[in-house]
Amino acid sequence: MAVVKKHNGEGGTTEGMFLHRYSGGGTSQFEFPGGDPHDYIGDTFAMTVSVELAAVVADRISEGPREILKFKVIDSAPPKFVAKANGEDPDQTSIDELDDAPAGGNYGDYEPPSDDPDAAPGEDAPGEFGPPFSA
Secondary structure, three states: OOOOOEEOOEEOOOOOOEEEEEEEOOOOOOOOOOOOHHHHOOOEEEOOEEEEEEEEEEEEEOOEEEEEEEEEEEEEOOOEEEEOOOOOOOOOOOHHHHHOOOOOOOOOOOOOOOOOOOOOOOOOOOOOOOOOOOO
8 A cells, every 4th residue: 555645745644545445246147258268367458347345444554544335246248358468569560561451542532633744734743833923
């Protein structure tokens, strides 16, 4: 538990601060979204759970008093993957994959100017941006 020695330059306490503890589990069963869960041990997931506050326990440790909120998990939703344990981002595109991208790329409804030096004016020739300004 953190020891609070200063708060806004003055003495501080842990009053109003609580540790959380969880027990129990939901009654619904779900398929694991990634296949075999043994392959994901150590990875981080986000879950939505419904809990019931089961107890508030007062405790004293060497740093001082603390209170612990004990929650009982009564239901949960399937987990959503957050991060690999080894720090790899599975959604990150490898720089090697960029070389394999099709020429021209996907620009949506934008069409880049032509690189054809023989293009006629008005056909997106390099350096041709339309009629010159006049005063």
